Amino acid sequence: MHISDGVLSPAVIAFGWIVSIVFIAFSFKWAQKHGSIAEQIPKLSVFTAAFFVASLIHINVPPTSVHLILNGLLGVVLGALAYPAMFIGLVLQALLFQHGGITTIGINSFNVGVPALISYVAFRKGSAMGLSKPVIGGICGGLAILLTTVFLALVLITAGEQFEMMAKLVIIPHMVIMVIEAVITASVVAYLAKVKPELLPLDKEDNK
Amino acid sequence: MKYPEIDKYAELDSVIHRFDPRAKIITFTLLIFSFVFIENLGVAFLTLLFSFFILLLSKIPLGFMFDRMKPGLIFVFPFLVIMPFAVEGNVLFSIYGLNITYEGVYYGILVFVRAATSIMFALTMLGTTKMDVTMKSLYSLKVPAPLVQTLMFSYRYVFVFIDEFISMWTAMTSKGFKLKANKHSLSVVGNIVGMLLVRSCERAERVHHSMSSKGYTGESRTIVKFKMQMTDYCLVAFLVGIALIFKMYEMSLL
Numbered sequence: 001m002h003i004s005d006g007v008l009s010p011a012v013i014a015f016g017w018i019v020s021i022v023f024i025a026f027s028f029k030w031a032q033k034h035g036s037i038a039e040q041i042p043k044l045s046v047f048t049a050a051f052f053v054a055s056l057i058h059i060n061v062p063p064t065s066v067h068l069i070l071n072g073l074l075g076v077v078l079g080a081l082a083y084p085a086m087f088i089g090l091v092l093q094a095l096l097f098q099h100g101g102i103t104t105i106g107i108n109s110f111n112v113g114v115p116a117l118i119s120y121v122a123f124r125k126g127s128a129m130g131l132s133k134p135v136i137g138g139i140c141g142g143l144a145i146l147l148t149t150v151f152l153a154l155v156l157i158t159a160g161e162q163f164e165m166m167a168k169l170v171i172i173p174h175m176v177i178m179v180i181e182a183v184i185t186a187s188v189v190a191y192l193a194k195v196k197p198e199l200l201p202l203d204k205e206d207n208k
Numbered sequence: 209m210k211y212p213e214i215d216k217y218a219e220l221d222s223v224i225h226r227f228d229p230r231a232k233i234i235t236f237t238l239l240i241f242s243f244v245f246i247e248n249l250g251v252a253f254l255t256l257l258f259s260f261f262i263l264l265l266s267k268i269p270l271g272f273m274f275d276r277m278k279p280g281l282i283f284v285f286p287f288l289v290i291m292p293f294a295v296e297g298n299v300l301f302s303i304y305g306l307n308i309t310y311e312g313v314y315y316g317i318l319v320f321v322r323a324a325t326s327i328m329f330a331l332t333m334l335g336t337t338k339m340d341v342t343m344k345s346l347y348s349l350k351v352p353a354p355l356v357q358t359l360m361f362s363y364r365y366v367f368v369f370i371d372e373f374i375s376m377w378t379a380m381t382s383k384g385f386k387l388k389a390n391k392h393s394l395s396v397v398g399n400i401v402g403m404l405l406v407r408s409c410e411r412a413e414r415v416h417h418s419m420s421s422k423g424y425t426g427e428s429r430t431i432v433k434f435k436m437q438m439t440d441y442c443l444v445a446f447l448v449g450i451a452l453i454f455k456m457y458e459m460s461l462l
Contacts, residue, residue, distance in 0.1 A: 004283050004319075004323045005244045005322060005323045005327070006244045006284070006319045006326060009245075024355070028354055038419075041354055041357050041358055041361065042416040042419060043409075043416070044358050045360075045361030045362045045364075045365060046361070046362075046365055046412040047408060047409075048358065048362040048365075049363075049364075049369050050365075050369055050405055050408040052362065053366060053369040053370055053373050053404065054401050054404060056370075056373075057387075059388075059393075060387070060388070068401075077405065085358075088355070088362050091359060092362060092363060092366065095330065096212035096214055096363075096366075097212060097279055098277065098280030098283075098327050098331070099283065100283065101244070102237070102326055103326065162291065162311070163294075164294065165291075165293070165294030166286070166287065166291075169286075180389065183394040183395065184397055184401065186398070187395040187398025187399060187402070188398045188399075188402040190398075191398060191403070192402050195402065196406045199405065199406070199409055
């Protein structure tokens with residue numbers, strides 16, 4: 001879930017923007033080490049668009065319907081560039097579909113972007129330890145949503161005590177999303193490992 | 209799945225349409241950022257009225273606008289419903305032991321009104337300029353080029369992938385697939401997402417080759433020229449002035 005305009009205090013909003021700008025600057029630096037920026041931009045854009053479209057898939061979980069976030073998978077596939085990808089995705093969501101607010105783009109990117117980065121690290125660590133890729137993919141997918149939910153609840157609580165109840169209430173639907181995303185991420189990773197393993201961040205020795 | 213046709217009415221002619229895109233972005237962003245932090249409900253309602261007035265000036269059909277506003281308002285709707293019960297304070301009345309408080313109702317409405325104001329401004333800003341002009345004006349506002357380029361290309365590819373996804377989806381449903389929250393459905397969705405990624409990766413390579421063969425080096429070039437007119441300066445002064453008046457009124461300086 002994205003936080004809308006008008007909920008948070010100026011301090012939280014400012015924190016979100018500052019952290020996001022720093023992370024985006026760093027991830028472009030990281031990307032430049034792995035190839036020219038001219039090569040990265042088309043890849044980043046195409047993936048951002050693909051994830052944007054994937055997040056439009058709604059799954060009916062009675063009584064409501066949830067949509068995919070897939071930040072764990074995005075982290076696994078894009079590495080540090082997942083942060084700018086999430087940022088751009090949220091800008092497009094806010095501008096094109098009015099999901100979430102304009103002022104909250106910074107903090108919303110933080111909520112989904114940082115878990116994406118963590119799941120990238122977790123996936124590399126896990127596959128280096130020789131765990132099965134779909135399993136570790138599933139764990140990353142679930143973990144990313146779990147962390148996002150924790151961040152979301154924390155942000156709402158820091159916004160003021162009047163939002164405490166909201167913070168508790170957002171946790172329940174997210175647990176459903178967590179399970180769904182874990183299963184989907186596992187199956188995407190299994191699919192990619194079969195069809196296009198170079199998309200997964202595996203070390204060369206793993207690719208035998 | 210629908211196309212996000214935000215700039216459907218960008219060809220109309222109005223004061224807001226003729227507003228210089230760069231000035232429009234800066235002024236409207238300023239308005240949004242100053243209005244979402246308003247604490248006084250009365251002032252918040254005034255800003256909502258003001259944003260509606262600007263919307264009327266832009267001559268964009270109201271039906272279209274309200275249709276676009278709906279998803280954003282659905283997002284804040286829970287606040288309106290839950291806050292009256294969640295906040296402690298003076299009890300207005302109680303139903304089945306649940307207390308509805310004055311403070312809760314106040315905050316709930318405040319959040320809702322602030323969000324509605326910001327959505328209205330954002331939609332008016334985007335709805336009155338063609339998306340590509342909006343993006344190009346970001347360049348001249350010195351937003352880092354990699355970011356603007358990624359934004360432009362992703363915006364362009366969103367439409368491509370919506371088409372691609374719809375064709376995959378049609379293929380799936382014509383074979384009798386129904387999306388439910390069970391393991392089989394989810395793993396099928398996983399395969400679709402995987403397929404989307406593989407296709408997009410291959411497309412990214414093709415795009416990169418075709419772009420670099422046309423001389424793309426990651427730098428941005430644009431042939432759109434912007435020029436600020438007298439009316440643009442007046443409009444900026446007017447909008448910023450209104451924002452200042454609201455702020456001063458809220459701090460009871462007026």
